[in-house]
Amino acid sequence: MTEEAAAPEGAETVKATDRPTTGRGFGPPGGIPGDKSMNFGPSAKRLLRRLRPHRVQVGGVVLLAIASVVLSVLGPKLLGRATDIIFAGAIGKQFPAGLTKQQVIDQARAGGNSRLADLLQGIDLIPGVGIDFDALRNVLLMVLGLYVGSFLLSWLQAYILNGVVQQTVFDLRGEVEDKLNRLPLSYFDGAPRGELLSRVTNDIDNISTSLQQTLSQLLTSLLLVIGTLTMMFVVSPLLALIALVSIPISMIVTGVIAKRSQARFVAQWRHTGALNGQIEEAFTGHELVKVFGRQKEIEAEFAKKNEELYQASFGAQFISGLIMPLMMFVGNLNYVVIAVVGGLRVASGQLSLGDVQAFIQYSRQFTQPLTQVASMANLLQSGVASAERVFEVLDAKEQVPDDATPETVTQARGRVEFEHVSFAYDADKPLITDLSLVAEPGMTVAIVGPTGAGKTTLVNLIMRFYELNAGRITLDGVDITELTRYDLRRRIGMVLQDTWLFGGTIRDNILYGNLDATEDDMLAAAKATYVDRFVHSLPDGYDTVIDEEGSNVSAGEKQLLTIARAFLADPQLLILDEATSSVDTRTEVLVQRAMAALRSDRTSFVIAHRLSTIRDADLILVMENGAIVEQGTHDHLRALNGAYARLYDAQFSGATTTHDPEDRTTAPGQPALHS
Template identity: 55%
Template sequence: MATPDVPEEEPAAPRPVRRLVGLLRPQRRAVVLALVTGVGGIVLNAFGPLLLGRITDLIADGVLGGGPGPAPGVDTSAVGRLLLGLLGLYLVASLFLLAQGRLVASAVWCTIHDLRRHAREKLTRLPLRHFDREPAGELLSRTTNDIDNLQQILQQTLAELITAVFSLLTMLVLMLVISPVLAAVMLLSVPVSALLAALISKRAHPHYAAQWSANGALNAHVEEVCSGHALIKGFDRRAAAEQRFDARNDAVYRAAAKAQFASGAMEPVMMFVANLGYVLVAVVGAWKVVSGSLTLGDVQAFVLYARQFSQPVVEIASVAGRLQSGIASAQRVFTLLDAPQQTADPHRPDAPARAEGRVEFADVSFRYSPDTPLIENLSLTVEPGSTVAIVGPTGAGKTTLGNLLMRFYEPDSGRILLDGTDTATMTRDDLRSRFGLVLQDTWLFGGTIAENIAYGAPGACRADVVAAAEATCADRFVRTLPQGYDTVLDDESSTVSAGEKQLLTVARAFLARPAVLVLDEATSSVDTRTEVLIQRAMNSLRAGRTSFVIAHRLSTIRDADLIVVMDGGRIVERGTHDELLRARGLYARLHAARTHRTTATNVATS
């Protein structure tokens, strides 16, 4: 539960709008077609009020200039033709706008599809340092919630923005054609609307950024609670977890409420300004009709244009407000895409001429955090075929050596050599294929037991799998299962015990027969009898290969060729078990403390 209650403010990705446009570039054909169809629909719609004005003038002239009876002077055939033309005009315009919506949706979905792929590829290239620093729930939020929000905002606003902008331009041209004076009156509201829209958007953006950042922290907390449910129940931390959830949930609520209020204020403010312009146009237009400078049909058409002119202004302002949410999500996604990734493999990789298993740490330094020293200037040479045990108090850097060996992390300085070759000049696949790794946490997948053991050696036959299981004492429990080696493990491997899982991972590592073994607390989950059996199997399987044994149980490393004692990231002692006990240093104190603890435990259980 290391996530802070208040999410830290992250640096914004540069130029999110420009980068969003860049993401749409592969879909430029669909975007251009959407522009063309959108403009076509807008232009056709724009001629509607002109036709209506013409119909009004025909009816008005006929009524005012005709004799007695119901509109005897009206040219009904001309009015009918104009009405049919108007119907066809609106029908074709609707088809154009329907095509525009389809094209925009296709372009957005393809863009978001590519963005999800980029995010997935980025996650595979991020170094482990990034996952140490950022909770899994936060990464999940960026790759799901933020991308989903971006997709919805783009799909909702892109077509509206295209339609609104070109509608605005078309309406402006037609209004200038009808009456430049009335157009100037209507344009008085534009700078006021633009200024208010800019002020509201500027105020809304920080709230949207805070909302999605708080949402990511909430998701991270939920993921931690779900994955650590047993731990929370075991230590009675339910109340604390609920309190942290409520705090994060309240943070999301407060940020979202402020963002929605700021964004929601956009439309009513714009509508108020537009209505003021509409009133001015109506008053001035009526005066011009009375004065005879404009016809009634012209004023009617202009009033319709004025109403349509104010609508895209309001839409653009509303889109600008909603875009702030999309920009905030885009910044979070782009921050992930811009995160430093692990160094690429060399273009011309090197490889050891022979796989002997000689390992050398040459003046290696490493820190997880720049402000916290861990390993400083460590040098160690391990000869082929030897077994080196690494012991020390918690936080001494024991497991870190294994991580550096396999390039899960890169050293800050110094070199690590495998058979005389700098591991930094090798590809990661080649390097890791020469190592066998067994950790305290077991790695099993949904599949048969035979498939799990053979995972480290894909070409292994059933006889090889059985031989590896026999050598690591796993065969005895596998044969007691109903389907034996064909027993299917579920994703959580609940059909076997923790110790049996560990035996399977040891068998997997042994079947791969690597040049170097790294055993990090590999026997911590098995009982004492099984531990003894595994130690015997290890003694025979270590022949001809180098082994690094990281252990807290000092009884498991008595027979190691070399015991390295680490403290504070430095090697403080080295030697055999007997030599270190005689030296009466840190190893002797650790041995005495653990012997005393084991004796006390045995007395308590008896």
């Protein structure tokens, strides 16, 4: 794709990512958005701050989570009560009725069975009476009610949180879309399209998944730890202190592993973007790959990037995956210690069997959320790493905003004037310096010169795709920087050398030039540009659906469609960037006639390589190295016998070649090839 491939604003601006990011003669510095990772903490806080607009719903989620956890943590205590009822009934039935509990204990001590006496001391038994099934039923019904209530509250919490997360991600997508429309063309020139698409699709989807799966679990886990710990101290302060030992151990394990895996998650998503970019580039240029037989090189490059992604992903998942088994190991050690100490205290009568059972359940509830939080560390880090990449897009430097009090063109005539314009993509590499020219209304200004001379840069400056370093450009006496970009560009029609069509019907693609046009207007534009001639050969006519690449129409037919689109727009200024490069000779003659009608009463800038197409131009500008070296009419420039004459003779005179069959260099006097 050549240096002349510029794109208008909006949807077509994104098409600028089709350009290669290297090897551009005169263009902005290449390179993708920075891949340096921000700190995890600030990035996570910035991501969570995006929930602020939904603070009411988030507050409701917190209250529902608290209520759900309270009901949940009361369950084991009541189940312990049910265990005590069963145990007391089973033991009490073994003693004769009529005795009191204290008499049974005294008899046990008198018989030398002090351990049994201590055990009975902690049981609420009635000698001779078995299990109280009415009391047991009531306790079990209460437990069932608690768990059902906890479930319903948890479900409602998840439902509300799901809406909050999806709305947050919806807003984030909209913000990214708005940001892309505010970014300058230079950003897209330097960003591989696949990499950018990965950020605005894969990374945002990953953020959605991470928030959805971590926010609710983190909140519930935190509350569950607090509630469980409170109940553990209520049941047995000693056992609770023993259980607390696992917290610092868990935090140390999680911190060490998370620190090592964060960088690998950032690398994982960076390599994902690079791989997407390589795949998109390879498939977009699939025909070119086939023509030059570069399948093996493409496959080798894919294999290399795929291996890099595999290594980064494997390292991230493996290291973060160590958290779960290590946390389970710590939890099991804690469980063993609690079971042993609890059993001894039951035997000594200091705790009931139901309390120990409840505490063991609490210890499981206590370690489970810690384990869950640890196991979610990889998902959380992955989401934050994706958020960093999206934030880099949101933080990118935007184009200069439109004037707060913009001017407008009151008398539209189409007079364009360059006043001492200077411009450079790189500050240390000037491209256009002190350029002045005037295009009077209705003039056709042709711009010729070798590739990289700055021809398309000139028209890009008119479109205000780039900002000037010095000087100014006026449209009918108004500085274009004082107009809104929309007001400026709606007055300009542009036909590119590289055609751009979107998925839709032929009718839709033509009407894109003027959405308010009628069917008759559309048909008139199609007939004037000879689109109507080939459309009738298609099965569905103007309702024929074409894909984004326009693979079901020929290159010349795509070119005609873009010309028809510009024709329908009826612009004040017209920019033609080698607009007939993809049509055959016979069609070119017809299109030239259509272009002549289209240029009537309009100021036109025509970038041309085939000099035969611009002989009738009112003014021909010959550019070399960003400067206008000659200007005048065709006959005048031919008579000067200068740069234009050399270009013209190179196209219409036979090229001199050397007689040495082994010599593959350019012969003396033969011009270098240019597009």
